[in-house]
Amino acid sequence: MKRRAATGLLIAILSYIFLLTTGCGNSPREQTPPPLGGYSVTDSHGYVAKLAHKPQRLVSLTIGTDEMLTGLVPAERIAALTYLADDSSISNISETAKQVPGKIRANAESVVAMSPDLVITADWQAIELIQSIRDVGIAVYVYKTPNNIAEVKQVISELAHVVGEEAAGARIIADMEAELLATGRIIEQVPPDKRQVVVNYSLMGGMGGKGSMFEDLCRYAGVIDGAASVGLNKDGLLAKEQIIKINPDILLTPDWDYTGKTDFKQFATDLENDLALRQIKAIANKKLVQIPDRYVYSTSQYIVYGVSRMAKAAYPQYF
The missing domain is CATH 3.40.50.1980 (Nitrogenase molybdenum iron protein domain)
Incomplete structure (x- = not known):
């Protein structure tokens, strides 16, 4: 990971x-x-x-x-x-x-x-x-x-x-x-104007960005990395103001904390109740999504399963 x-x-x-x-x-x-x-x-x-x-x-x-x-x-x-x-x-x-x-x-x-x-x-x-x-x-x-x-x-x-x-x-x-080819054939059916915008919201805040593995994962999955879209670099974090500006369709939330102390259900609830973020589409439409962190953060062959899981989460109607 x-x-x-x-x-x-x-x-x-x-x-x-x-x-x-x-x-x-x-x-x-x-x-x-x-x-x-x-x-x-x-x-x-x-x-x-x-x-x-x-x-x-x-x-x-x-x-x-x-x-x-x-x-x-x-x-x-x-x-x-x-x-x-x-x-x-x-x-x-x-x-x-x-x-x-x-x-x-x-x-x-x-x-x-x-x-x-x-x-x-x-x-x-x-x-x-x-x-x-x-x-x-x-x-x-x-x-x-x-x-x-x-x-x-x-x-x-x-x-x-x-x-x-x-x-x-x-x-x-x-x-x-x-695996990438199989996902790509499905993603080809999604009209360009229907592509979903995703923000990867970690325990530290929004991340991803230009030149990151997450941006490339998004590209293969047919979605848009919100962090990259506003010019964030791969080592940066999004401020809440930037997330509001991005107005993502999906907020990707984590499922692993190496300390073992995070209540992820409460983490999601806190996001949903965040007064600053309530206005974004992902929260208004209840599109907080978990994809196993072992896929999302992989830099091995298993990254391709992050791609297919992301595509399915964004476009379930095509799978």
Whole structure:
């Protein structure tokens, strides 16, 4: 579930928890194989990871990579996933994750204790952590976090090469494209002047914006990201005045809080009773919608299910 504590509770965890990388101009480049048949890959930081063979003890430090790796390699090749992999509210692999006993947080001691032959993490991870792992002789591959669905597919291909499973990567991408195509064929029936405007209203406020994964999700779902429509950038938050100006048809509300303390029913009630927001169409027409956050905030292959869920929520008559 995707950039951490700097923006606060939910955004910290949901927006950048996730983890994958684009690979735009940074896709792994295989070097001349070592004499014993190994290979080398260059990550988004320019670091060359030398691998004697396909990694057999992988450690993932982001939830997005958890989801990618479990699709690319068998569980026995994964030494550890993140502690969030078991949480079905934000993880799309909570059942599969049970096959991997190792669960860790992003700290050097936990990683080193797993004796991995390759660690995969995101470019927002603290460079001090990355270097401390490398200092004990463990290879770390750092990917560039994706901002759209095309980049998610690109990073799947990238990581598939890194772990030596190109065919599995191609299958995942093909499945994503099939899901997007099926949704797209339905969305084609919606007249342009009937396209719905959506505001993603998180626990911190309205978010999304230009260049964000959410904007791209909306584009594929045939809806308009309200935050992007008023020029918000991907790291910003909407003020209530901006939400009123947008006047969205749908308010997307959250269903996960990593603290476990939020009453989401009360959260929705408070929105409905907000005197400043009562005038917008989404509240007047009772169009507060929940789509699982594990889809909405995904930066793995599961983002396509966020697209189909969003499209169905906006245009149920076409499904």
